Amino acid sequence: MKKIELDQTGIFEEKGIKKFLVHDSAYFKIINFNIKAGQTFPVHSHKIEGQLSMLVLSGTGEFLGQGDAAMAAKPGDILISDISEPHGARAITDMRILVTIAPPI
């Protein structure tokens, strides 16, 4: 049993995406990504079994999918996607997301 305080990881990079590994085990991997306003977490996918959730902690932007698919993303919005399905995110304001991957990649 352990506690992680995400208010301690609210750090952004001027360009690109700041990544904090919250947890990694045989069961799931949990990562906090902080995406600077205007930056994109590129759409990608992996040909493996499993799913991920992507929760917006703060800020606004869009969840991205295959092609030009985009869904508005605000705090409390959570995306569920197969790992094999294209997924990504774009920040409009500085945006923090929590991604949970099961089983871990």
Added chain:
Amino acid sequence: MKKIELDQTGIFEEKGIKKFLVHDSAYFKIINFNIKAGQTFPVHSHKIEGQLSMLVLSGTGEFLGQGDAAMAAKPGDILISDISEPHGARAITDMRILVTIAPPI
């Protein structure tokens, strides 16, 4: 790929705990629990393999563990626990948590 908006599930019961199933699959189960101020999500455990995360979305309270173990819990705090390890939560103010269980129970 689907999006769930947790700002639509911010409903509390006067007594007890309100539960919203966010997602259930072969890979993980995601549940939003809304715990009214003063209420307790009782400490419990299951004798199965796996882990869970418990993220505070809003409100304050405590993460509970074996015996009298308690850790302060505020928005952005995330508890990681084995499913077989005793875990629970107590709300001081109205508290919303998001629990992810992998593999699903």
